[in-house]
Amino acid sequence: MAIITIYQGASGEGQELAETVAHALGYRCIGREVLVEASRRYRIPEAKLNEIVEKGPHWWERLLSDLRPYRTALQASLCELAQDGTLVYHGHLGHELLSTIGHVLKVLLTAPLEFRIEQIRARQSLTEAAARHYVEEVDKARSRRLMAMFGADWRDPNRYDLVLNMGKMSREGAKHVIIEAAKLEEFQPTPASTQAFNDLALGSRVHATLFASHDVRGSALEVRAEGGHVHVKGRVDYGLEDKVVNIVRNVPGVTKVTSDLYSPPPDAYLGP
Numbered sequence: 001m002a003i004i005t006i007y008q009g010a011s012g013e014g015q016e017l018a019e020t021v022a023h024a025l026g027y028r029c030i031g032r033e034v035l036v037e038a039s040r041r042y043r044i045p046e047a048k049l050n051e052i053v054e055k056g057p058h059w060w061e062r063l064l065s066d067l068r069p070y071r072t073a074l075q076a077s078l079c080e081l082a083q084d085g086t087l088v089y090h091g092h093l094g095h096e097l098l099s100t101i102g103h104v105l106k107v108l109l110t111a112p113l114e115f116r117i118e119q120i121r122a123r124q125s126l127t128e129a130a131a132r133h134y135v136e137e138v139d140k141a142r143s144r145r146l147m148a149m150f151g152a153d154w155r156d157p158n159r160y161d162l163v164l165n166m167g168k169m170s171r172e173g174a175k176h177v178i179i180e181a182a183k184l185e186e187f188q189p190t191p192a193s194t195q196a197f198n199d200l201a202l203g204s205r206v207h208a209t210l211f212a213s214h215d216v217r218g219s220a221l222e223v224r225a226e227g228g229h230v231h232v233k234g235r236v237d238y239g240l241e242d243k244v245v246n247i248v249r250n251v252p253g254v255t256k257v258t259s260d261l262y263s264p265p266p267d268a269y270l271g272p
Helices: 014-025 033-042 049-054 059-063 068-081 113-124 128-150 171-182 191-212 241-249
Strands: 003-008 028-030 087-090 104-110 162-165 220-226 229-235 256-262
Touching (some): 003 171, 014 028, 014 171, 033 191, 068 087, 068 128, 068 191, 104 171, 113 128, 162 171, 191 241
Parallel strands (some): 003 087, 003 104, 104 162, 229 256
Antiparallel strands (some): 220 229
């Protein structure tokens, strides 16, 4: 069966629907806790990843310079949690973190704006004006985050496999459609999609581990995994080549390391 990601813009029952789907399938259902796990495991500097999900835009200026550590830590943690394939993820990052994996069913829940405003108004006991402002601001903030992290617009239906209009469909009806879609042959794991997932999991785990190293953190590295063979290339500070290779070699699952690393000569760090 497929791994399932469910995202709904600021409004209603994305989490509740994800939980009912997971319960029906006997899957685990996760959301924001994966971000907390990413922060704890990979020690991303100044990481407050739970704030990236829900809070206002003030984090934007602080993180705009480099979101790769956050994205990589999130991807590594989500891959770990989805390793056995029995996972429903609700949130606005999962479909992008696993976008290249064929056996992931990516679901977008949508609804007319007025319907979404009414849901928020009822759930949070807001006035209509306050609910409208909330929906608009959360949608804008999430659009900026996804564009910065992935270069993607969450409102693009082509980034999903299934788009459901919750203004016309009950939760029970949506659950039925998602479960039936997840059974389709197109979303079943294949040897190729399983290998792609395993490569993504190992590559992101290695990359996140490198980001967690204080010495290596500022390096400009690219990491790619093929089976247990990890390729790492890019610029590192002078004298760190062996350290990078040793870090990679000690990550569980790595069987071989090929490096293409370079560093400026020592005098490059000296002023004129």
